[in-house]
Amino acid sequence: MAAPEQISTENQNSLRDAASKKQEPKPKRRMRLPPYERENMILEGATRFFAKHGFNGNLRELASELNVSQALIFKYFDSRERLVEKVYERTFLGRWRLDWEQILSNETLDIYTKLKKFYLSYLETVDDYIWIRIALLSGLTGNNLTSQYIVRNVGGLMNIIALEIRRANSQDLDGPITTLEMEGVWMLHSTFIYYLIRKHIYKTPVEMDLGIYVNKTVDRFLSGTLHKEA
């Protein structure tokens, strides 16, 4: 760790040159962007960065990843807190698809294809390192309205599925949905969420063909994993 005490002048020079060659050749011409673009660039970088380092990641580090001064971040976002809020919005609200509800309520589809269509679309927008990490981080950090908003929204979809399952079982649709019925629906959803956790967070091997995986999982969910024989 200690620097050598004696170096020849030439060495010193060449070392300095090498060093300066590594930091200078980027004369780092100051790039001027229209505010909207710059804001977007920062927000996108922050999303990636927070996903990786958590919401109290070092802002100076974020700035240097963006090749921008740390002061600039505060020109576009009043405080770290505001920046984090924006990241939430971008990540969650920005990805919510309004047609999910329609797929699930579509009367012309049977329950198998309905669930397969929905979860294929759901996974397409959500099977992403950034999304799953931000989702878990925001849940753990708590105190954020956005994650609660999502919980409620997903809860709404789960309710629809519960009703569709009743319909498929030709049960009475009127009574209130029981806790155990809801747990049944969450079973399917849990499977897909934990698939994302294993894939993007624990990085264990998983089935990579989403089409096959979704089909098989929905089938299993509805029909059971035991071959009913005879």
Next chain:
Amino acid sequence: MAAPEQISTENQNSLRDAASKKQEPKPKRRMRLPPYERENMILEGATRFFAKHGFNGNLRELASELNVSQALIFKYFDSRERLVEKVYERTFLGRWRLDWEQILSNETLDIYTKLKKFYLSYLETVDDYIWIRIALLSGLTGNNLTSQYIVRNVGGLMNIIALEIRRANSQDLDGPITTLEMEGVWMLHSTFIYYLIRKHIYKTPVEMDLGIYVNKTVDRFLSGTLHKEA
């Protein structure tokens, strides 16, 4: 909810007394504990604390929760990093039950009761605010061997279950287990893990009777959620 606006002087005094009694009458006599006990106390407090505030929670705050100086923490743990490691060990390794593997391999039980027995025991040791939060936090922070160790261990159990399902389906036990077979097994496990996430992290309403919940979930997993009629 609102406090009464008028209180007699006596009341005010007694209130003030009560308040001061709460912070002053602790002349904070210095408590001396045998090292083993103190270490345990700090470790337990740190586990609770990190579970709540994440692994870069403020150590001064932790110290004050323990009614102990911040310097003392460093007498028992060289650095924050070491402390976090110990928290991992305590939380994960300390809870692993060796008999889980035996329950699952037990030849005298049918697959239904096997899975029910196992997951009841599993949830009993793992259905806990602290456990699920530390588990997710450690996964997100990455770079920890312990969480990978657990992933491997759980993976081992999943493998056993995969084999048991083959047996129940009277399939050939010899071929290698396919990715899709494994995904099937993860479906059940995912359900229980995400149950914990909903319960302890998102704090949404869930079925509270573990016995009923485990039974019903295993049944659904094996037999499907659709009533197969005629």
Next chain:
DNA sequence: TCTGCTAGTGAGCAGTTGGTCAACAATTAT
């Protein structure tokens, strides 16, 4: 080419944080 507007920055401030250390005091042995 020059000028005005404003995107962008370096330097620095106040507060915080992990970690250290000499001194203090609770307990035990004498």
Next chain:
DNA sequence: ATAATTGTTGACCAACTGCTCACTAGCAGA
């Protein structure tokens, strides 16, 4: 009682962090 041992602490340090501000420089319009 007294002394030796050692668990415990207050005060401190150096590094870091969110955030600010006076100043710099890229770009559009004249």
